[in-house]
Amino acid sequence: MKFDGKVALVTGAAGGIGGATVRALAAKGAAVALADCDNAGAQALAAELGGEAIAIGLDVTRGSEVDAAVAQVMDRFGRLDILHNNAYAPPAGWRRGVLGEIEETTWRAVIDVGLNSVLFGVQAALPVMCAQGGGVIVNTASISGMQVDYGNAGYAAAKAAVISLTKAVAVEYAPQGVRCNCVCPGPTMTRRLAALTEGEQSRMKAGIPLGRFADPSEIANAVLFLASDLASFITGAALVADGGASLRASNAFRSG
Numbered sequence: 001m002k003f004d005g006k007v008a009l010v011t012g013a014a015g016g017i018g019g020a021t022v023r024a025l026a027a028k029g030a031a032v033a034l035a036d037c038d039n040a041g042a043q044a045l046a047a048e049l050g051g052e053a054i055a056i057g058l059d060v061t062r063g064s065e066v067d068a069a070v071a072q073v074m075d076r077f078g079r080l081d082i083l084h085n086n087a088y089a090p091p092a093g094w095r096r097g098v099l100g101e102i103e104e105t106t107w108r109a110v111i112d113v114g115l116n117s118v119l120f121g122v123q124a125a126l127p128v129m130c131a132q133g134g135g136v137i138v139n140t141a142s143i144s145g146m147q148v149d150y151g152n153a154g155y156a157a158a159k160a161a162v163i164s165l166t167k168a169v170a171v172e173y174a175p176q177g178v179r180c181n182c183v184c185p186g187p188t189m190t191r192r193l194a195a196l197t198e199g200e201q202s203r204m205k206a207g208i209p210l211g212r213f214a215d216p217s218e219i220a221n222a223v224l225f226l227a228s229d230l231a232s233f234i235t236g237a238a239l240v241a242d243g244g245a246s247l248r249a250s251n252a253f254r255s256g
Contacts, residue, residue: 001028001224001225001228001229001230002028002029002228003025003028003029003030003082003224003227003228004028004029004030005029006025006029006030006031006081006082007030007031007032007033007073007077007079007080007081007082008022008025008030008031008032008033008080008081008082008083008084008227009032009033009035009069009070009073009080009082009083009084009125010022010025010032010033010034010035010084010086011035011036011058011060011066011084011085011086011087011117011121012035012036012060012086012087012088012089012140013032013033013034013035013036013042013045013055013086014034014036014038014041014042014044014045015036015038015086015087015089015190015191016188016189016190016191016216017086017140017185017188017190017216017219017220017223018034018036018084018086018087019045019216020215020216020217020219020220021084021086021219021220021223021224022034022045022049022053023045023049023217023220024217024220024221024223024224025082025224025227026049026051026053028224030081030082031051031052031053031077032046032049032052032053032054033053033054033055033056033069033072033073033076033077034046034053034054034055034056035055035056035057035058035060035069035087036055036056036057036058036087037057037058037059037060037087037089039055039056039057042055042056042057043055052077054072054073054076056069056072056073060087060113060117060120060121061112061113061116061117061120062120063120063123063124066117066120066121066123066124067120067124069124070124070125070128074128079128079132080125080128080129080132080135081129081135081136082135082136082137082138082227083121083122083125083129083135083136083137083138084137084138084139084140084223084227085117085118085121085122085137085138085139085140085162086139086140086223087113087117088113088114088117088140089113090110090155090192091106091109091110091112091113092109093106094106094109094110096150096151096152097151098151098153099153102153102154106154107154110154110155110158111154111157111158111161113158114154114155114158114159114162115158115161115162115165118139118162118165119165121137122137122165122169122180125137126169126173126176126178129173129176129177129178130173130176130177130178133176133177134176134177134178134179135177135178135179136178136179136180136181136226136227137166137169137178137179137180137181138180138181138182138183138223138226138227139162139165139166139180139181139182139183140162140182140183140185140219140223141159141160141162141163141166141182141183141184141238142155142156142159142184142185143184143185143186143240143242143245143246144156144159145158145159145160145161145162145163145184146160146163146184146238146240146246147246159184162182163182163184163238166180166181166182166236166238167180167236170235170236171236174235179231179232179234179235180235180236181226181231181234181235181236181237181238181239182237182238182239183219183222183223183226183238183239183241184238184239184240184241184242184246185214185219185222185241185242186208186213186214186240186241186242186243186245186246187204187205187208187213187214187242187243187245188213188214188215188216188218188219189213189214189215189216190216193213201213207245207248208242208243208244208245208248209243209244209245209247209248210243210244211243212243213243214241214242214243218241219241222239222241225239226239
């Protein structure tokens with residue numbers, strides 16, 4: 001896969017999957033814009049990558065900031081070929097709990113960062129991509145959006161909606177040359193997963209046929225495939241990269 005001459009914008013770029021994705025894209029020749037609420041982290045990674053890498057600080061739950069990020073990419077590079085809507089972080093105060101225990105403010109915050117941020121990214125990128133004759137959008141969903149994630153209904157609902165949104169974009173904007181797909185990771189060794197206890201990690205691994213967590217680079221490989229010309233006839237797809245976890249009962253992911 002080669003991305004020479006391509007320009008990519010990745011949200012959540014200072015995190016595990018986002019960071020792995022920008023590293024892989026840059027290694028394959030793409031100019032990358034690293035967008036994250038952790039601006040210092042994005043700046044540090046952009047400096048490490050060098051070349052045509054820029055960092056953009058933004059809150060993905062604010063549509064105006066996402067619009068401004070796309071405008072900044074256009075000012076710097078003059079085009080946008082790839083958008084990876086990847087940002088997600090649990091809102092302050094979030095904890096696992098069944099539906100009857102979820103507070104309204106927490107629910108709204110999860111939907112805001114898990115779903116609305118993707119909508120804002122899509123809406124900001126589509127006019128640019130349509131005007132230039134096409135582009136590729138890859139959204140990070142989750143296997144939680146394809147099955148029950150016990151005690152995590154808000155996240156599961158948001159990611160299920162991301163899968164549906166992906167399909168809607170694929171149908172509505174195919175005539176303009178825009179492809180839209182999503183990747184559905186299983187448990188991946190990011191900072192959030194690394195913070196779990198050894199016992200919690202062991203219980204999660206028990207539900208994964210391959211017996212381990214994904215490395216962020218493995219999810220990045222799936223993103224790059226969907227963004228590449230190798231996937232030129234693929235749109236509206238939800239690519240599962242979970243080590244077989246979704247083939248097991250959802251109760252394997254209970255942390256209690």
